[in-house]
Amino acid sequence: MKTLILYMSTHGCTINVAHRIAVKLGGEVALVNLNEKPQVQLDDYDRVILGGSIHAGKIQKEIQTFCKKNLTKLASKELGLYICCMYKGVEAEAQLRNAFPEILHRHAKAEAIMGGAFYFEKMNFVERFLVKKMTGTTKTTVKIDQDAIRRFSDKMKKPLAAS
Numbered sequence: 777m778k779t780l781i782l783y784m785s786t787h788g789c790t791i792n793v794a795h796r797i798a799v800k801l802g803g804e805v806a807l808v809n810l811n812e813k814p815q816v817q818l819d820d821y822d823r824v825i826l827g828g829s830i831h832a833g834k835i836q837k838e839i840q841t842f843c844k845k846n847l848t849k850l851a852s853k854e855l856g857l858y859i860c861c862m863y864k865g866v867e868a869e870a871q872l873r874n875a876f877p878e879i880l881h882r883h884a885k886a887e888a889i890m891g892g893a894f895y896f897e898k899m900n901f902v903e904r905f906l907v908k909k910m911t912g913t914t915k916t917t918v919k920i921d922q923d924a925i926r927r928f929s930d931k932m933k934k935p936l937a938a939s
């Protein structure tokens with residue numbers, strides 16, 4: 777089973793989560809940054825995991841475009857969807873729902889909200905200002921949900937009939 781984890785990350789958290797999923801899945805896993813390789817060949821993979829992060833309520837435009845362009849192919853794979861974000865509960869769930877097309881939600885074997893991180897040293901002035909204003913936080917804060925990563929990876933690994 778060949779797996780592709782395709783991600784977009786603004787400051788590094790979604791990459792970090794992608795690597796953790798890859799370790800948990802084991803086997804043949806390709807990690808691809810959509811930013812660096814927009815022409816990825818989906819035909820080479822049986823299992824595809826898409827990950828992105830939420831900024832101002834939305835996932836990266838590149839992920840949205842990739843999903844739209846490859847809807848039929850993605851819907852034919854063992855599919856996993858995840859987001860990194862700092863909101864929790866219903867707000868986070870709404871962000872996850874809006875991040876991917878409905879057909880992919882219906883088809884996905886596993887979906888997850890993986891928590892997130894504010895990496896202040898990687899933010900520009902405006903981002904720092906916004907995060908401070910919205911959350912009061914002024915320091916790097918990492919709130920990656922390890923349990924969510926484990927549950928998601930376990931679900932992705934299960935044979936289809938058992939999922």
Ligand SMILES: Cc1cc2nc3c(=O)[nH]c(=O)nc-3n(C[C@H](O)[C@H](O)[C@H](O)COP(=O)(O)O)c2cc1C
Pocket residue numbers: 784785786787788789790791828829830831832833834860861862863864868871891892893894895899903906907
């Ligand atoms: C400018 C800015 C805006 C953000 N907006 C949201 C948001 O609307 N909702 C949310 O849940 N998290 C928001 N976040 C938190 C990010 O989703 C979180 O930092 C995530 O881990 C980023 O992942 P990345 O490092 O892979 O880009 C925001 C972060 C920044 C810096």
